[in-house]
Amino acid sequence: MSKVELVALWLPLVLSLPKLTAGQTTRGINVLYVNDEANTVAEKALDVALNYIRRTSSTGIQFDSFLRVTANTSDAKTLLEALCDKYDNSLKTEKGPDLVLDFTQTGVTSETVKSFTHALALPTVSASYGQDDDLRQWRFLSDEQLKYLVQVSPPADMIPEVIRSIVLSWNISNAGILFDDSFVMDHKYKSLLQNVPTRHLIAQVEEPRNIKRQLNRLRDLDIVNFFILGRIPTLKAVLDAANANKFFGRKFAWFAITQDKGQLKSSASNATILFLKPEPDPAARERLEKLRTDFSLTAEPEIACAFYFDLTLRSFMAVKQMMDKNQWPRLEYTSCEEYQEDNAVVRKGYDLRRALREVQEPPSYAAINVEDRNGHSFMEASMRLEKVTVMNGQSVSAEVEGSWKMGLDSPLVVKDVASISNLTAASVYRIVTVIQKPFVMKKINKDGTEEFEGYCIDLLKEIAQIIMFEYEIYVAPDNKFGNMDEKGQWDGLIKELMEKRADIGLGSLAVMAERENVIDFTVPYYDLVGISILMKKPDTPTSLFKFLTVLEEEVWLCILAAYFFTSFLMWIFDRYSPYSYQNNREKYKDDEEKREFNLKECLWFCMTSLTPQGGGEAPKNLSGRLVAATWWLFGFIIIASYTANLAAFLTVSRLDTPVESLDDLSKQYKIQYAPHNGSSAMTYFQRMADIETRFYEIWKDMSLNDSLSEVERAKLAVWDYPVGDKYTKMWQAMLDAKMPESLEAAVKRMRESPGNSDGFAYLGDATDIRWLSQTNCDLQMVGEEFSRKPYAIAVQQGSPLKDQFNNAILQLLNKRKLEKLKERWWSLNPEIKKCDKQDDQQDGISIQNIGGVFIVIFVGIGLACVTLAFEYYWYKYKRNPRVTDLAGGPLANAQRGGKGLGGGLGGQQQGRLAVIGRPDDQAAKLDAGALGQVLGQGYYRRNGNQLPGVNQAWQH
Template sequence: MDLYQIIYFILWIGISLDTSLGLPQLIRIGGLFGYGEDPSIESAFRYAIYKINHDRNLLPDTKIAYDIQHLPTFNSFKAAKKACKQVNLGVASIFGPQSENLAGHINSICNFLEIPHVETRLDTRADVATSYSFNLYPDSSVLSRAYLDIIKYFKWRKIFIIYGDQTSLLLLQDILKAPVNNDVTITVRQASKLNMREVLKEAQKKKFSHIIADLNIDDTHLLMKAALQIGMIDSNYHFVLTNLDIETLDLDDYKYNFVNLTGLRLVTRDDPDSRIILDEMAEYQRRHGVALLNKTDLIKTEAALMYDAVNTFAHALEGADKSAKMRLVNLSCEENEAWSDGSTLYNYLNLVNKPKINEVSNEYRGLTGPLEVSQGVRTDFNLDILQLTSNGIEKVGYWNPQEGINFTVSYDAVETRFGNRTLIITSIKPVINRTLVVTTLLERPYVMEKKPGDKKFVGNDRYEGFCVDLLAEIAKIVKFTYKIELVPDDTYGAPNDKGEWNGMVRQLIDKKADLAVASLTINYIREQVIDFTKPFMNLGISILFKVPKREKPGLFSFLNPLAIDIWLYVVAAYFVVSFLMFILARFSPYEWYNPHPCNPDTDIVLNNFSLGNTFWFAVGTLMQQGSDINPRAVSTRIIGGMWWFFTLIIISSYTANLAAFLTVERMVSPIENAEDLSKQTKISYGTISGGSTMTFFRESEIPTYQRMWSFMSSKKPTVFASSTEEGIRRVKQGNYAFLMESTMLDYTIQRNCDLMPVGGLLDSKGYGIGTPTGSLWRDPISLAILSLQENGKIAMLYNKWWRNTGTCSRDEKSKDSTKAHSLGVANVGGVFVVLVAGLSMAILVSCVEFLYNAKRNATKEKTHSCAGSSHFHKQSLCTELAAELRFAVRCHGSSKRPALKRQCSRCVSHTAEPPNPINGVRSAREVQRRHSHLHVPPHSPHDSENGNGYYNYPEYIDGGNHMQYKETKT
């Protein structure tokens, strides 16, 4: 072998050795992350390189080094300089950034230098086929198809779209094009942190129930919070959230409101390989204190994509290591030289997960599912369909470009049940048309056995009642068949001292029954061992009492229209006005007048308002009868006018209220509420022994209920009833109040007119359908109950079994109580009593006046001349009484009373002595005898006979101060 052959051989060996190396021992990559980006993305980048370098199977002879640069978000020049710095280091690829603006500049540099640019963001550019961009984020056009398929599946025709920025609408481009072909009404509104509530209120006002929100994760959280505040988080609304990270949101405030919330997820959490990766990330995070996962050990989509991107790059290097030679060079942004091996590496990136690449398998399944990228665009991927349930976010199906939507639960039954409102059940995969065992017990009117007749009932037809009808309606909606079985021990269910349950609750615990449908109260202790649906009926504890007897109006009920203090004020006003009228009449000169207008020079004046007359004037006005005396002066007329106005208002008010008080028969109940019941011991009260009502009082911390429990527990004999029927019977016997649930109380009073409720509800609770813990039927039955409540079906069933079958119409009784009734003696008897009392008093006063005047005249000594001599004499009382009585009972003769003749034994029979006049009227003759200075001629012009046998004698009134003429018969 000559020298040239030796040299050639050595060169060939060297070239061969250089070619077999494949990859250098150290490969550098660059990471670009903008300020303000989620730190979990950078942490995922570092962690992925850490895992690859510690993997003995993947790139065993090559290590990956990285250079990280942080970029200002809005300064593309500085971002380009930092990227060029990494290019000078000879990086094989650049990862990031997430910013739309910065990514475009970095991609231009990588495209010019032919360096693969790996991205994990939503790319909104129309054409990236010729660039060196390798993006693992699902293509926007394919994602748009996914959301369109969801809308088509739910058959939405009226949609309200909320977006954050202009690029957001790219995901909804297919939906926006839909109205052209499918007649879909779409309203689009841009929202921000400042106007989120206003946008939602617009949707609420315009009756939009289907809402699509294309927002970032922070704005999505604000959207849901605002929707909760304005009352849009309920079964009437359906939200579709386009953000792929809705699983990382805290949705505990929304999951119990049955709101329809749908979203998509790219991270395959349920995959066993993904679960291993996430567990390793959680352990790494705890050891090194890095931000990889959130508090619930969930990873965000962009962080998961970054982890998958680094691993995809490593698998591409693995393929290149065994199939081609790769040489790293230090490049410069200022020169036109490109990396010669860049296109090779870019091709290997696109070949990851492609079958049989040079017989080398480099398949990788990451956190975001199988990775198949064509020309830098990811068009083949799987999306999990998520739905919010009472258990949180759960997977209900999946979507991929080849198959479209595939739900793992049955939605056809749901749509049939709720029509256009799609209330989705996602926590279960119900088995349609399954026969369920329903446990219950007999209690009116919930479950009752039909009365046997000509037809023999079998199966479920043996029973009727509210719960039986409710169960039939629910079965129609949820689509299942059922078999009703009575619970063996005929109890609802309660734990004993050992914590062992009985009754229907035990049947559910032992899985001997699927449902418990009865008046089963939802409470804390039962909720610990079984599950309950939404309550189908709300109720509370109320008081059952016997209707008290109607109180008849009293004998003096005519006084009731005015209170006792008003009557006292009226009497006081009467005396004040009378005395004030008397005083002012004495003071006012205009109340004194000349009694003889024909004699203007007389010195005699008269005042009608004596003390007696003022009282008579006031009482006459008060009785609306008036009097013969009227005021003359302005001052007394003011008093009279004000008194007339006062009496007008008082009498009118009295008359207006009099009819109501005389015709209404009031029922006076000795108790009005639980507080009254607790403060007395005359009326006994109790509950059903061992029931939930008894437990409520025993465990209550409210002082009123504690006093009631102390009374009930210590009362002997016991006040607790063994059953509802016994409690009702004791109430009917009287002097007993029964504490029971309001629904049963309502049923009872509809059939017993002598019973009534007292007060309001003492607590608030509900009846629900019991299911075993974790039952698949709880949520669909709850939705069915909500639907029946909304369409009024439950209210119809309540009226059917409570109101329509009752025998006592409370409405008719209330109407009858408002009708006017004829008055009886009991109503107005007091008026007759007052009349009789007045008549008796008048007769008594008249007798007293008669006797007093007769005795006065009989005992007074009279002086007169008879037969030339003067002497004194007295008239006997009997003689005086006889004379006065004879005149009083005389039926015929003049209505004018003459002076009676009085005789003595010394006088002749023709002499007569007039009696002492009443009311201060004295004859002129007597005045002459007693007052010698007065002289009346025997035959004065006034002593003339008037033709009737009477003579006009001048007489003095009021003690002789005023004078008038009196007719006296001789």
């Protein structure tokens, strides 16, 4: 065979040698394996992975050296010594580690391993817990170091991140997170809910007998959303304790999260729980089942075991592939003794991170995602969200509601958001209140149920719409806001908040410094309100005929008797006196006024003499004039006395000096006054009196100090007692008056008092007093308010509700809704009464006291109208006169209108006369002697014309 033929035969073989050698590992892998002694799942998974490699020749993985170090979780020094010992011995045998497999979880052991590998620049794959900031020894790695120092978070480190997704999805404001030893949460305290406005607490589940107390402590912290991370038995123990504490229902939400693959169990009587558990990818289930049956990959939790198995296998395969591709240069090692911090080793060209990504081995549970940063690499497994309903200790249903894929800030995917949202804990706050109209009132509905209403209730509804919460309201013990006793103990509403039996204190609660020491207040929602005075309105009696009450009945009767007696006496004197007008007509016939004082005229004269009009012409006879003068003098005295007394009666009741301020009340002694026992007003006056007493003692000690020099005493000589004793005297007066036990008792005492000038005055909250004065017309608010303080809503000290309520109240204030509420419950309240205006000293006399004179006018005018009608009909009836024969026959000439009196009477020779102009029913027989008298008196008139021989027309 020629040389050319030999070359042609061997050349392809020679050219193929590099490819053949590239597909084979020139040497085995040297591994240093470190694990916590408690991490048994990783240990078992590693053994399964080594068994898998030995039995699966297709992997092509061989080991020259496999060193194991088991770490104690608390002894870092021993661990470091063990690492250095194993490491230095491997260097002596020229089998330095190609890869450090770090399965320590967290704490000092994990940080020790990372410090060791970082310092010696050993390629490492770690399955420790935490994100990049949690890995303190690997926190500031360079880009080259990140290539060979790789950390992949285990499932137990990523599963708690679902809590963050749930909290963000449903805007949960508080969370209690409990976990057992299957989860590591030491590094999650700050990072889990960082930058999330959720008040939370993370704690490990205590022993079963202490779980109920642990849950109660969380409830005392206003926790209503509970997350449990642990094995299924742990979940059952916590849920059973919650059932014993009655922590299920609309007020609470429960989330059970586990790595196990079983079903949730609980002995709860009625509970709905959101249950999250992992599930393998559908594509990986067949491989997982094969590993379970063929290689006994059965350690629990299944997801954790599969993770450690896959990470181990991928790590070895990544190193093998790099060696096969000549991408794994021989390492230069520095022993622990030779290491110096100033000449730390940094390896280049070891891109272990990229090699892990390029491994094509199928996952046994879910794919492992390797990112460029530590803390962001993890298994991309999914968790199934189930709604588990438990009835009478049995799980009656488990409905799949959604899923969550592991990752940082990975969203929660649900089928029906509305149905899941109803399972979250409603923010139900217990609100303690005090009944005080119109801020908080109780109303009974038609069906008999009670309901709260009022200004504060409407305010609460407005705030609830902004913050989105539900509430339960109950009345504070003894319906008191709360005061502090001498021992510093509180009662009422304040005590309920301090002992955390209530979340919110609602009502007309005044902001006080002593209260702010034990609770928190929101911004004020109402104007400044102080202490005021409530008194009974002056009961001034009114009468339309008050002018008649000026004189007593006996005086009126005597005046009436004197009037009739004087009128009768004047008539008698005028009738029988020879000098009177009616007895001397010829003498006074030329006088302009001819007044005959008959009985009617005498009555009229005496009456008009009492008026400014006067009685008119006096009698002609002296005796009559004396009677008239006496009557005039009597009338002058009576009228003067009546006028003076009437003015006094109408004004004296208005001249009483009313109480118009606290100073006026303190300076008088007729009216008793006091607040009701246990009220804030009582506390105010008591403390003001104590302050005055203290200052008095200080002043007394200074003034009576014998050790003062003459110069010092001279300086104090110009200083009078600086503090008054106003409140000391008032407090003593209140003690003497005996304080009412309640506001109702105070109102009853006021109403039973004889009057406002010698009764009882109540000192109390201006809101109560304003309401009582506006809903009761017999009570009045007196003076200006003092010791004014704002009203605000109270919360527990340190409660996050304070800021939330502050924002809500400020929004309502800017929208002017607080003013509308005030108008509704004060100005437009149907219980507010429109009372009559109280008489003022500057006002005139009211119609209630002077109206009787108008009645007199109307009665007099009415009588005049009746008299006019009577006179009209009387006159109309007598306008047709007739002449009647005294013998009984009518006179023909009289019936025909008559020719004259002489002709009509001339034929009467028999002594009979005819009456002309008289009605038939008044005809009378007269003798001849009486005729002259009749004619002389002029009683005859016919049709309004004077008859012949008659001196004066008939006026009747």
